[in-house]
Each structure stands twice: as C-alpha cells, then as structure tokens.
Amino acid sequence: MERKYLNSQFWKYILPSMFTMLLSGFYSIVDGLFVGNSVGNDALAAINLVYPIQVILNASAIGIGIGGAVALSYFSGRDETKSADRSLGSTITLLIVAGIVLSIVLFFATPSLLEILGASGTIYEYAYDYIFVILCGGLLPVLGNGLSPLIRNYGKTIVATICMSSGLVTNIVLDYIFVFLMEMGLSGAALATIIAQGVVALSCLVFLYASKLKEISLHCYVPSASLIKRIVTVGISPFGQTMIPCIMIVLTNWTCIMYGGNDALTIYSVISYVLSSAQLLLQGIGDGVQPLLSYYHGKGNKDVIHYLYRKAFFVSLGVSVILFMGVYLFNEPLTGLFGVSHSLYDGTKLALIITALSFPFIGISRLTSAVFYASGRSKNSTFLVYIEPCLLLPVFLIVFSSLFQLTGVWCAYPATQVVLSVIALVLQSPNLVADHEKKIVEVSI
Numbered sequence: 001m002e003r004k005y006l007n008s009q010f011w012k013y014i015l016p017s018m019f020t021m022l023l024s025g026f027y028s029i030v031d032g033l034f035v036g037n038s039v040g041n042d043a044l045a046a047i048n049l050v051y052p053i054q055v056i057l058n059a060s061a062i063g064i065g066i067g068g069a070v071a072l073s074y075f076s077g078r079d080e081t082k083s084a085d086r087s088l089g090s091t092i093t094l095l096i097v098a099g100i101v102l103s104i105v106l107f108f109a110t111p112s113l114l115e116i117l118g119a120s121g122t123i124y125e126y127a128y129d130y131i132f133v134i135l136c137g138g139l140l141p142v143l144g145n146g147l148s149p150l151i152r153n154y155g156k157t158i159v160a161t162i163c164m165s166s167g168l169v170t171n172i173v174l175d176y177i178f179v180f181l182m183e184m185g186l187s188g189a190a191l192a193t194i195i196a197q198g199v200v201a202l203s204c205l206v207f208l209y210a211s212k213l214k215e216i217s218l219h220c221y222v223p224s225a226s227l228i229k230r231i232v233t234v235g236i237s238p239f240g241q242t243m244i245p246c247i248m249i250v251l252t253n254w255t256c257i258m259y260g261g262n263d264a265l266t267i268y269s270v271i272s273y274v275l276s277s278a279q280l281l282l283q284g285i286g287d288g289v290q291p292l293l294s295y296y297h298g299k300g301n302k303d304v305i306h307y308l309y310r311k312a313f314f315v316s317l318g319v320s321v322i323l324f325m326g327v328y329l330f331n332e333p334l335t336g337l338f339g340v341s342h343s344l345y346d347g348t349k350l351a352l353i354i355t356a357l358s359f360p361f362i363g364i365s366r367l368t369s370a371v372f373y374a375s376g377r378s379k380n381s382t383f384l385v386y387i388e389p390c391l392l393l394p395v396f397l398i399v400f401s402s403l404f405q406l407t408g409v410w411c412a413y414p415a416t417q418v419v420l421s422v423i424a425l426v427l428q429s430p431n432l433v434a435d436h437e438k439k440i441v442e443v444s445i
Contacts, residue, residue: 006304009292010311016157017288018319020148021280023164030171033337034179035189039126041266041341043186046126048269049119049253052246053110054134057102058145059242064094065146066287067235069153070294070374071227077298088150088212089220090227095146096139103138110135117250118257126186133190137198144200151204153291154212163203171196237373238287240385241366245272245279247389252409255397259406267348270340271355271410278323278356282363285316286370293374309371309428316363327356347406354410361417368424380427384420392416 035043068091075083106113110131119127134141144167151160171192178188223231249272256264289312296304327334335348365384372381396415400408 003307006292006307007311010289010308012155013152013157013291014285014288014312014315016161017152018281018284020152020157020161020164021284021287022277023161023168026168026171026277030168030175034175035186038179038183039185042122042262043126044269044340045262045265046119046123046186047130047189048249048272049117049123049265050114050127050131051272052117052243052250053106053113053131054141055243055246056106057099057134057138057141059239059246060098060102061095061142061144061146062149062242063235063237063239064091064098064231065149065235066238066290066373067091067231067233068094069149070234070290071230072150073153073291073294074298077295085212085216086220086224086227087231088208089216090223091146091150091231092208092213093221093223094228094231095142098146099139099142102142103135106138107132107135118253123262130186130190133187134194137194140194140201141197144197144204147201147204147208149287151207152287153294155291156207156211157288159207160204163200163207166203167196167200170199233378234373237369237378237381237385240382241283241369244385244389245276248393248413251389251393251397252413255401255409255412256406259401259409263344263347264406264409266340267344267351268409270335270348271351274327274334274352275355275358275413278359279362279366281323282316282319282359283366283370285312285319285363286367288312289367290370290374293371297375305371305375309367312367312371313364316367317360320360320363323359324356327352327359350407351410354407355413358414358417361414361421364421365417365424368428371428384424384427387423388416388420392419 035047068087071087072084072091075081075087110128114124114127114131117127148160148164151163174192174195175189178184178192182188184191249268252268253265256268260267289308292308293305296308331349331352332345334352335345340348369381369384372378372384393412393416396412397409400412400415402408404411
C-alpha cells in the first residue's frame with residue numbers, strides 16, 4: 001500500500017511539474033517565433049543575445065522560490081507548522097525585494113552588459129528595446145516564477161500548472177497583437193511577456209491568499225537570518241540550474257561570433273530555444289520529485305528517498321530519449337519554425353542533432369542535483385551545478401572549437417554533459433550516500 005501511495009504521489013507531482021517548466025520556457029520561445037518570422041534574423045539573434053539578462057530575474061526567483069519551498073516541506077514533514085508558515089511569508093518578502101532591487105540594478109547596468117555580451121549595431125538596438133521593457137516590469141516575472149514552487153509544495157500541482165498556462169496563453173495572444181498586428185517589434189514582444197508574467201503572478205497570489213496567506217500573521221513575512229541562510233543555501237543550486245544555461249549561451253555566443261559571425265549567432269539562437277525547452281522539461285522531473293524528497297527528508301525516511309530517486313532516474317532517461325528522437329526526426333520543421341533563411345538550413349539542422357545528443361546526460365545531472373539539495377546535501381548540488389560554467393564548458397569550447405571550428409562549438413555542450421553526468425553518478429554512489437548519512441547521525445548524537 002505504501003509503494004502504491006508513493007507511486008501515485010510521484011506522478012501527481014512529476015507530470016504537472018514537467019508541464020509547468022516546459023510552459024515557462026515557452027515564454028521566450030514564443031517571442032522568438034513571432035519576432036523571427038515578423039522582424040528577421042537580426043531580431044532573433046538579439047533576443048538570444050540579451051536573454052541572459054532576463055534570466056537573472058527568473059533564476060533569482062526560482063532559487064528563492066525553491067529554497068523557500070524546500071524549507072516549507074521540510075518543516076511540514078517535521079510537523080512544525082509555525083516554521084512552515086514563516087517559510088512561506090519570508091519567501092514572498094524575499095521575492096518582492098529581489099524583484100525590485102534586481103530590476104533597478106540591471107536597468108542601469110544594461111548598456112555595459114550588452115557590450116559584454118557582444119551586441120553591436122542593429123542587434124544592440126534590438127536587444128536594448130527588448131530588455132528595457134522587461135526590466136521596467138521586472139518584479140512581475142520574479143513573482144510569477146518564484147511563487148509557483150510554493151504552490152507546488154503545498155500539493156497543488158494542477159493549480160501551479162493552470163497559473164502558468166494562463167500566462168502562456170496571454171503571451172501568445174498579445175505577441176500576435178503587438179508584434180504582427182501593431183508591428184511593435186521587440187518592444188511589443190517584451191510587453192507581451194511582462195503582461196503575461198503579471199497574469200501568472202496575480203493568479204498565484206490570489207490562490208495563496210485564499211488558501212493560506214490570510215491565515216498567517218504579519219511577523220511571518222519578516223525573515224530571520226537563519227531562515228534566509230537556509231533558503232539561500234538551498235536556492236543557490238536551482239538558481240544555478242536556471243542561470244547556467246545562459247552563461248553557456250554567453251560563452252557559446254562569443255565563440256560563434258569568432259568562428260561564424262552573425263550567421264552562427266542566428267543558428268545558435270534556434271539551438272538555444274530547443275535546448276532550453278529540453279533543459280526545463282528535464283529539470284521539471286527533479287523539481288517535481290523535490291517536494292516529496294524534502295518532506296521525507298524531514299521525516300528521516302531514507303528508504304523512500306532512494307526509491308523516489310531511482311524511479312525519477314528512469315523516467316528522466318526515458319523522456320531524454322524521446323526528446324532526442326523528436327529532434328532527430330523533426331529537425332527540419334524545427335529549423336523552419338523560427339523563420340531561419342534557407343542559406344542557414346543545413347548548418348542549423350546539423351547543430352540541432354549534435355546538441356540533442358546531450359539530452360540523456362542533462363537528465364541525469366539535473367535530477368541528481370535536485371536530489372542533493374532536496375535531501376540536505378547542498379554542497380554536492382552546488383559543486384555539480386557550478387563546475388559546468390566555471391571549468392567544463394570553457395575547456396571543451398576552447399579545445400573543440402580550435403580543432404573543429406564551428407562544428408566543435410556545437411560538440412562542446414554534449415561533451416560537457418557527459419562528464420557532468422559521470423560526476424553526478426559518482427557523487428550519488430551508494431558508498432558516498434551512506435557516508436553522508438553516517439555523518440548526519442554522528443552530528444545529531
């Protein structure tokens with residue numbers, strides 16, 4: 001009966017989480033689809049180039065949101081209701097502060113950041129038009145992305161999915177109106193995104209208020225130093241999982257400009273859209289199982305944690321293989337979807353197939369990282385997340401591009417993910433897990 005219950009809970013959390021994460025990735029993809037077909041290659045390249053600035057907001061929101069959600073589930077597992085309520089209120093406060101401060105800082109830093117990212121000429125103008133509007137409403141994506149994990153950890157996975165879906169539908173409709181009908185270009189695409197994120201934020205707040213917030217006292221919104229430390233310690237890994245792909249985009253953009261100019265940049269913009277969708281879908285598996293892992297970590301039930309990890313592992317591999325086959329079989333329609341000029345078709349199709357080879361390994365590393373931060377092993381998770389941009393990817397980009405030029409650029413990311421997944425499996429090996437649990441017991445005694 002216990003295994004049957006765990007299986008039902010597993011799918012209850014996993015499936016909506018995967019769908020929600022996939023929807024979150026569609027926001028930028030929808031912008032790319034409309035802009036690429038309406039404005040042209042330079043506009044498509046500009047959105048890809050400026051995307052890392054936008055993701056600083058999203059990554060901060062997800063880091064704080066998941067950090068607070070893990071604390072909430074952990075205290076719920078220990079039946080500490082007051083601590084769980086304070087985790088909820090404090091997380092909302094941190095999200096609001098982060099949204100306001102980051103928007104202001106990034107607004108003034110944008111000109112310098114665009115130069116660092118490699119924007120120039122027409123692409124610089126397009127990129128600035130887009131990110132200016134995003135940062136003016138920067139609080140909305142922070143709330144939209146940060147509140148969803150809290151709702152999910154209360155077990156309301158369908159509600160979180162509905163909130164995200166409402167934003168995506170809004171984004172598609174407004175993109176059509178602003179970009180196609182009103183011909184507002186990248187400013188219109190950005191405005192559609194911000195309004196859509198506002199819809200998500202508002203719907204999340206309404207649900208949380210009706211179900212929980214109206215019951216907790218005002219002091220729950222004042223975060224203590226220890227709670228901030230707990231949220232940040234856990235949140236630094238999901239922050240990195242969201243931010244690292246953008247650091248990868250920056251590093252790869254520089255290499256693309258070096259070996260292929262704006263044409264290579266356009267090809268990579270299509271790759272990054274497809275890759276980000278796969279990354280988010282696979283991350284949804286780890287994020288989906290996280291509430292259960294955190295809850296049973298609070299209860300001290302390590303057997304259930306191991307069972308859930310194994311189950312999620314095989315689900316991740318299965319989804320990865322399906323994603324790879326989808327890209328392999330439909331790479332030509334994917335290329336045409338973004339309005340890429342015919343001269344770049346062959347190069348884009350080859351790059352897509354090479355990149356898709358990384359999908360199974362992304363699934364392994366992302367799931368294992370989620371297991372680490374959900375079950376009290378944040379150091380392992382942090383190491384796994386940040387070794388990729390700080391060491392592995394730069395090394396493979398330099399080595400492979402010098403040997404194989406632009407083709408080597410496309411090969412660098414799959415090679416990085418292979419090594420990263422091996423490291424993840426070593427850190428998750430039974431001996432190391434047992435050693436970690438032994439140390440926890442010794443400290444408790």
